Each structure stands twice: as C-alpha cells, then as structure tokens.
Amino acid sequence: DVKVTQSSRYLVKRTGEKVFLECVQDMDHENMFWYRQDPGLGLRLIYFSYDVKMKEKGDIPEGYSVSREKKERFSLILESASTNQTSMYLCASSDGLNTEAFFGQGTRLTVV
Amino acid sequence: SQQGEEDPQALSIQEGENATMNCSYKTSINNLQWYRQNSGRGLVHLILIRSNEREKHSGRLRVTLDTSKKSSSLLITASRAADTASYFCGAGTYKYIFGTGTRLKVLA
Numbered sequence: 001d002v003k004v005t006q007s008s009r010y011l012v013k014r015t016g017e018k019v020f021l022e023c024v025q026d027m028d029h030e031n032m033f034w035y036r037q038d039p040g041l042g043l044r045l046i047y048f049s050y051d052v053k054m055k056e057k058g059d060i061p062e063g064y065s066v067s068r069e070k071k072e073r074f075s076l077i078l079e080s081a082s083t084n085q086t087s088m089y090l091c092a093s094s095d096g097l098n099t100e101a102f103f104g105q106g107t108r109l110t111v112v
Numbered sequence: 113s114q115q116g117e118e119d120p121q122a123l124s125i126q127e128g129e130n131a132t133m134n135c136s137y138k139t140s141i142n143n144l145q146w147y148r149q150n151s152g153r154g155l156v157h158l159i160l161i162r163s164n165e166r167e168k169h170s171g172r173l174r175v176t177l178d179t180s181k182k183s184s185s186l187l188i189t190a191s192r193a194a195d196t197a198s199y200f201c202g203a204g205t206y207k208y209i210f211g212t213g214t215r216l217k218v219l220a
Binding site for chain 2: 004031033035040041042043044045048050056058059088090092094096097098099100101102103104105106108
C-alpha cells in the first residue's frame, strides 16, 4: 500500500516561530502537494512539486515556502508562524497524469 | 484557478437511501476525482473519471461527468451509516483543486 506519512498529527507553535511540516511518501511518486483545510473554505493548494527541487505555487503560497531535496520528502515551511496559519495541513502525492492522489493523515497546527 | 465546488454542502438521509452530490469546476481538466474524508483524517480516493468518459461505476458508487457543463455527480446507492463522511471532488490535470465538500450523514 502507498503510504504518505506526515511527521506530526498535532502541533502547537508560538507566533513568530519557524515551523517545519514534513511529509514522506514511499512509492516513488513524482508529484507532491501541500494543502490546508479550513472550515467553510475546503482544501486549498499551497504548493505543488513535480520533481526534486521543482516547485510551483498554488492558490495560497503567501507565508509559506517548500523544500524538496529528495524525491520522497516534501517539507512545508512557515517562515514566521502567525495565528491565521492555524489549520489542518494535508500532504498528498501522485504519480503523474490521470492518477489518484494519496493523502497523509493530516497535521493539525495551532499557532498561539 | 480551477476549482471543484460541491453541492449540496450538507446532506442527511436514511440508511438504504441513495445519496447524490454534485461538483462543478471552472476550467478544462484531464480528469476529475472523488474523495472521502472521515472526521479529522486525510482524504481517501474513491474514483477517477477521465475527461473522455461520461460515466463510471465502482461498487455502490456511480460517477458521471459532463464536460460541456463542467460538472460531475457522485451517486452512492443503498447508503450505510458507515458512509457518513465528507466528500470532495478534485478537478485538474496533474494538480487538483478541491472545493468545500459535501457533508453526508446517513442515519441508521
């Protein structure tokens, strides 16, 4: 079975901290994604990566950056966490066109 | 940007009834996918329909796609309490844009 593993299920950070959310997939997928999910707003794409060291902005990249140094790992970085970044963060991976995306279990981040 | 928008936002039915939810999107796509999310968890893939397909079945699921109307529907037949979840459509090519989802509640 494909596994997409997010490093934490729950995380509490302070305003201004630099926060790293890690995601690892074990199926050699080309594409990896970071979404955030908020009540009433659904899932919104933050960043997308289609290859190692390649990335593309999604709909809401402000305040975030990403890193993909190895194919299996895609990190989301909050440069200076703010309370409006309190959310559920979902990582996903897929293998090219017309294939399903596999999601991790999510990280619920609270910024206080 | 491309966006899947699900309708209705919430749906409550009795066990054994059919549940229908709809999805609209804005731009041309390669495929459309439906996912299910149990409370507080990640999304689980249900079914993928390509842009050149009009209908697809998988077990109790039936998906239709109308590219001229940029819309899709998901039908769950003979629903069960275990089908209670949120359902999302993801529309796109190599990256997928999702909407706010339909919250389905199946009453036993």
